[in-house]
Amino acid sequence: MLIHRKPSSLIVPPSVDLRRRLLLRGGASLASLASLPWLPGCGGNSSADFDPAPGPNNLPQGCVPPATDTAAVPRGLHASFTGDPVSTRTLTWFTDGLEDPGTFVEYGPVWPGMSGEQMACEPFPARAAGQVQQTHGVQALTHAATMVALQPDLPVRYRVGAPGAWSDVRVLPAAPQGAFRFCHFGDHGRNDASLAVLDGVRALQPDFFIIAGDLSYANGDHPTWDDWFNRLDPYASRIPMLTAPGNHEAEDNGGGAYKNRISQPGLGYRYTFDYGRVCFLFSTGGSLVGGNLAQDADLVAELAWAEVELSRAAARRARGEIDFIVLVQHFTIWTDQSGREPANLSLVLLEEGKLLRYGVDLAVVGHDHIYQRSVPMGRGRPREDGYIQITGGAGGQSLRGFAPISHWSATDAIRYCFTEYIVDGPKLTAITWAVDRADNSLAGGELTEIDRFEIQARDSAARRLFAQSPEPAIGGEDAEKLLANTRRRNALHHRSEPL
Ligand SMILES: [Fe+2]
Ligand SMILES: [Fe+2]
Known part of the structure; x- marks a missing residue:
């Protein structure tokens, strides 16, 4: 429908004398x-x-x-x-x-x-x-x-x-040119723990924060979306927020409300951006593609896009333009949450190979309502050149328990929490803060450190090793044509029409 618009105007602020800069670093x-x-x-x-x-x-x-x-x-x-x-x-x-x-x-x-x-x-x-x-x-x-x-x-x-x-x-806040900090959690919801997590994030004043899917648990109920955004307003109007869609966002016409209510780069539901010397790739992780896979080839499109974007990021890292590649999505690849262990086999088969091929440094995820961090891993085993997965699904909605803990797991906790990441040159330090006590009662604003780790950016030899070309079919000149043809072909199949 057409919406009446008032006349537009744009006034660019004058350049300023920064003799008395606020040093927000x-x-x-x-x-x-x-x-x-x-x-x-x-x-x-x-x-x-x-x-x-x-x-x-x-x-x-x-x-x-x-x-x-x-x-x-x-x-x-x-x-x-x-x-x-x-x-x-x-x-x-x-x-x-x-x-x-x-x-x-x-x-x-x-x-x-x-x-x-x-x-x-x-x-x-x-x-x-x-x-x-x-x-x-x-x-x-x-x-x-x-x-x-x-x-x-x-x-x-x-x-x-x-x-x-x-x-x-x-x-x-200002956008620092050097060191910066961001926070991450997933599976948020609208309860007291959800607000406690937001309070904790605000107390640390990061440069931005990430919610790794399952935001409001509206499941298509719009008053719930409105209530969630009203609760978020005092926080996210003062600290920028980026999100990945989760399975609960999908329960609304393939993410209709999610796509409409949040403004993000690129397509909005999958996108990349650089912050400092970190390339972030936000993927749906398959969250929004289930029902219409055969019809419109969204999964194929996303896999092709991720392959090309990761290849580009790895090449830029090899040239020294960035230091880290961070994947953000809702679904865990490997997990020890009871009932969901040991892995999301779809992502193991479709996605994990790309993380290992291009040397993704961190996979920042949610979905499982636990906190768990892996050692560098791949294919369900510790692996020196692998990625570290941080499952931050204990962001407020609820908590779940663990199956026996796997060898790839470095830390596990059943606590309401979020993780703070401090990126300073080629060093990334992460600290996970619980907003509750050991018995899961909320701690009234007190933050407890429950995990801390540090990684150094990959050295130049490793960077060169991961600078791989994408699959020829999707890295070449005919990639767009191939994808368009796949969409057309799948649509015809879907309507049971002959090619
Ligand atoms: Fe969830
Ligand atoms: Fe989920």
């Missing part, structure tokens, strides 16, 4: 960001009930008159990347009804020494118009707008919506 980032005030609702927002932000609420109220039309007020606001993670951020939000009140983001840098009042109330130097579409399966609109030409070393303050119905003002 390493320990400095924690201190600097902890001192940023958490901005109250100048424009009113449905997230207020879920905003347990730390620190004094020291900003003035009422910079912007409250909206008279509550349906037009942005809700479920969350930040991500759809382009360069250093100089852009994309905001996505929802409004009720099908009349577009306007899809804009207004933004500007947070200057050193800027007061809370200035952050909340000063005019914004830049405005960008976004895109709007009907929210999948419900009488609401999904809005998305991208901030561009951001100053890498400065946090950015912003609000979204339109005149008369702005969100309150939020602050996103």
Whole structure:
């Protein structure tokens, strides 16, 4: 359907003098960001009930008159990347009804020494118009707008919506050029443990966080999606979030709600991006392809895409352009969760060979509601040149138990937790933080370290070894044609028509 759009405009912020840069790196980032005030609702927002932000609420109220039309007020606001993670951020939000009140983001840098009042109330130097579409399966609109030409070393303050119905003002962190940190968990849900995990992530103030599938457990129920995004809003509007789809996202027209409600690079449900010297590849891991496999060849398309992207990443790593390749998806490849052990054989046969061929360093996954880390592994055995799998499926929804622990397993725990990754040059340190006590009761904000490991980037000889060409059929000039023909052929088979 057509959505009415207000006229667009784009003002690029002026270049700035960075004599007094905020140095948001390493320990400095924690201190600097902890001192940023958490901005109250100048424009009113449905997230207020879920905003347990730390620190004094020291900003003035009422910079912007409250909206008279509550349906037009942005809700479920969350930040991500759809382009360069250093100089852009994309905001996505929802409004009720099908009349577009306007899809804009207004933004500007947070200057050193800027007061809370200035952050909340000063005019914004830049405005960008976004895109709007009907929210999948419900009488609401999904809005998305991208901030561009951001100053890498400065946090950015912003609000979204339109005149008369702005969100309150939020602050996103700067994008560091050197060391950076991200957090990961999966299988989130909407309970107290889910919020405790988000609180833990926020306390550590990473540069972004990843949810490895099974986000809301809506299973196609849209009020559940709305509630999940409203709970997420105070966190994900202040720390960018990237996600991979899980099997519970698939239970909605092949991921219709998921694809509509979240803005991400590429196709949105599978994509790659570089952050610092790390290449991230987010795969569906087969989550969204089950029902229509024969009809539209999505699985074939994804396997071909992953092969080409991993080959490119391995070549770039061999040239010294990046240090690590990280796969993010929902499904574990190998697991010791009771009842699901020992492996997802589909992924062993279809995917694991690619991880080993191109030397993927980490597989960051969920699905099994446990915490488990492997040693470098492959084919169900320890293997020096293999990948490390981190199963972070204990992100809130529930906890499960273990079968006997395999030889490839380095650590296992039945704790609500998330993992923090610190990437500093060719060294990656990961720390897993429990948000509960040993009896799984929530620890009231206290974080307990339950695992820590460190890996060094592969040396130049290993990098060269993994710099392999993709399969000729999908790495050559005819790859697009082959894939198109496969789709056509499969569609004809599906309709039982002769070729
Ligand atoms: Fe799950
Ligand atoms: Fe799952």
